[in-house]
Amino acid sequence: METRIKRMDHEIIYGIVEPGSRVLDLGCGEGDLLYLLAKGKNVKAQGVELDESAIYKCVEKGLSVFHGDIDSGLKDYPDKSFDYVILNQSMQEVKKVDFVIEEALRVGSRVIVGFPNFAYWRARIRLFFKGKTPVTRSLPYRWYNTPNLHFLSISDFKGFCREEGIAIEAEHYLGKRSRVRLLPNLFALNAVFVVTSDSRK
Amino acid sequence: MTNEGSAGIIKTQLFTFAQPPGELKLESGQVLGPITLAYETYGTLNAARDNAILVAHALSGDAHAAGFHEGDKDPGWWDSMIGPGKAFDTNKYFVICSNVIGGCKGSTGPSSVNPKTGKPYALDFPIITISDMVNAQRYLIDHFGIDKLLCVVGGSMGGMQTLQWVASYPERVRSAIPIATALKHSPQQIAFDEVGRQAVMADPDWREGDYYGHGQPEKGLALARMIGHITYMSDQSMEEKFSRRLKEKNYSFKFKTDFEVEGYLKYRGDSFVKRFDANSYLYITKALDYFDLTSDKHKHHGKHQETKFLVIAFKSDWLYPAYQAQEIVRQLKIRHADATYCEIRSTYGHDAFLLETEEQTHLISHFLKKVHKEGH
Numbered sequence: 001m002e003t004r005i006k007r008m009d010h011e012i013i014y015g016i017v018e019p020g021s022r023v024l025d026l027g028c029g030e031g032d033l034l035y036l037l038a039k040g041k042n043v044k045a046q047g048v049e050l051d052e053s054a055i056y057k058c059v060e061k062g063l064s065v066f067h068g069d070i071d072s073g074l075k076d077y078p079d080k081s082f083d084y085v086i087l088n089q090s091m092q093e094v095k096k097v098d099f100v101i102e103e104a105l106r107v108g109s110r111v112i113v114g115f116p117n118f119a120y121w122r123a124r125i126r127l128f129f130k131g132k133t134p135v136t137r138s139l140p141y142r143w144y145n146t147p148n149l150h151f152l153s154i155s156d157f158k159g160f161c162r163e164e165g166i167a168i169e170a171e172h173y174l175g176k177r178s179r180v181r182l183l184p185n186l187f188a189l190n191a192v193f194v195v196t197s198d199s200r201k
Numbered sequence: 202m203t204n205e206g207s208a209g210i211i212k213t214q215l216f217t218f219a220q221p222p223g224e225l226k227l228e229s230g231q232v233l234g235p236i237t238l239a240y241e242t243y244g245t246l247n248a249a250r251d252n253a254i255l256v257a258h259a260l261s262g263d264a265h266a267a268g269f270h271e272g273d274k275d276p277g278w279w280d281s282m283i284g285p286g287k288a289f290d291t292n293k294y295f296v297i298c299s300n301v302i303g304g305c306k307g308s309t310g311p312s313s314v315n316p317k318t319g320k321p322y323a324l325d326f327p328i329i330t331i332s333d334m335v336n337a338q339r340y341l342i343d344h345f346g347i348d349k350l351l352c353v354v355g356g357s358m359g360g361m362q363t364l365q366w367v368a369s370y371p372e373r374v375r376s377a378i379p380i381a382t383a384l385k386h387s388p389q390q391i392a393f394d395e396v397g398r399q400a401v402m403a404d405p406d407w408r409e410g411d412y413y414g415h416g417q418p419e420k421g422l423a424l425a426r427m428i429g430h431i432t433y434m435s436d437q438s439m440e441e442k443f444s445r446r447l448k449e450k451n452y453s454f455k456f457k458t459d460f461e462v463e464g465y466l467k468y469r470g471d472s473f474v475k476r477f478d479a480n481s482y483l484y485i486t487k488a489l490d491y492f493d494l495t496s497d498k499h500k501h502h503g504k505h506q507e508t509k510f511l512v513i514a515f516k517s518d519w520l521y522p523a524y525q526a527q528e529i530v531r532q533l534k535i536r537h538a539d540a541t542y543c544e545i546r547s548t549y550g551h552d553a554f555l556l557e558t559e560e561q562t563h564l565i566s567h568f569l570k571k572v573h574k575e576g577h
Contacts (some may be wrong), residue, residue: 062571076534
């Protein structure tokens with residue numbers, strides 16, 4: 001169930017990334033996405049990951065990865081060091097989201113953000129009728145063991161981009177098994193956005 | 202599980218070069234020659250000469266990194282990492298380890314005979330730097346006909362040599378693995394080295410370095426080594442190893458060895474003076490303190506760093522704390538280097554690079570496989 005969702009967002013990101021580009025994956029986990037990109041799209045891949053055992057898995061796959069947290073992982077990179085900076089399912093665990101997104105936009109020409117949609121209809125129902133913290137396919141944790149620091153909806157993210165002058169280049173909405181076209185803030189479990197710094201700013 | 206044997210029975214070899222008038226020019230401006238390097242090799246150099254790995258040793262190490270010397274009970278200092286099926290697999294790679302100049306295990310150092318006088322150099326031996334050590338090693342690599350080393354690796358001072366190799370000969374190093382090391386010594390690290398040197402020099406038996414033929418400044422050198430050992434362990438590892446255990450049943454109420462930890466340090470100090478030259482200790486710690494790759498001449502000039510890196514640090518290492526490894530990573534990020542960094546969870550302290558075999562083997566063997574593959 002969780003793996004099926006992951007494959008869909010990996011598929012989408014795989015489709016977005018140009019062959020041969022330089023990619024930084026923040027919170028890369030065991031390197032599954034980076035490995036796909038390195039093998040299939042011949043990217044120059046770099047990961048950042050906090051969990052030591054995940055680092056070993058990345059190295060096993062032949063990936064280059066830095067052991068550290070996302071919040072401080074970007075600051076030493078010169079501007080536009082990467083074609084893509086990926087924050088897939090890791091933005092929610094970051095301490096200072098606005099700072100990290102700003103830095104990601106400095107370091108990468110494009111930033112790919114993937115996150116679970118808190119306003120998914122089932123979550124709303126559970127909160128409204130049961131009065132309890134929603135547990136969904138994309139937010140499967142209980143309130144007491146969730147690693148997520150932030151809970152946001154698709155509308156929240158779009159509003160954030162508007163406020164910060166961040167340009168949305170592409171938006172993809174994922175349901176249980178396929179893409180969502182209608183009312184994504186209501187019907188999408190996950191979202192993948194491609195953003196860049198607004199050139200007008 | 203792989204069939205992990207030993208590198209076998211090994212004999213240290215000697216290579217002499219820099220015969221006058223072709224002496225080696227040192228960073229100090231002085232020259233040194235002829236120079237002898239003691240070295241050992243494990244595995245076989247392939248026809249393409251592209252499977253060579255240079256292992257650099259730490260402060261009190263030597264060329265005997267793996268295998269056994271005839272009649273020895275204990276193997277080389279990194280035998281757990283070098284051998285068939287091990288991290289540095291001698292079935293695939295040609296591993297070289299040489300004793301640094303300034304050392305006392307076969308390479309030219311203060312205890313070596315000065316051909317001009319027929320007596321040991323003692324303090325006539327010039328002050329050498331990590332850069333000088335690496336320049337001398339380069340002659341050995343040239344001697345093997347190796348154009349590009351597959352990898353240079355080392356822990357502590359060996360890590361500094363690794364970084365220096367990349368700084369001095371970037372086109373000759375395909376990959377580098379600096380472990381438990383730094384781009385430069387902090388004042389705290391310099392302070393520990395200085396205390397050790399002062400201990401040696403305060404011993405009247407040091408005789409201003411002119412002690413050859415009269416024994417060694419044993420008390421001073423043993424004391425320096427005791428200080429060193431404290432810095433190589435962690436608070437936690439010392440608690441686990443010794444706690445407050447006494448040698449006898451009760452306190453002696455005298456100034457003798459009451460605690461097990463005291464006995465251990467004394468034993469370590471006493472055995473060290475049997476195998477290490479006091480002047481070498483001075484020269485090598487000086488080289489450690491002079492090492493600085495953050496100085497102006499190493500400033501980034503926009504060039505990409507082609508050498509691939511695996512940077513390793515250990516959590517409980519307070520002598521070479523992880524922030525220093527992160528500083529290395531910072532420089533690599535600026536240079537767009539292809540690099541991996543891992544801070545291994547360990548309680549051993551600085552000694553961990555000699556002891557944490559499993560995690561290091563996992564990281565290193567996969568890293569080398571990747572580098573080796575990309576070259577073909």
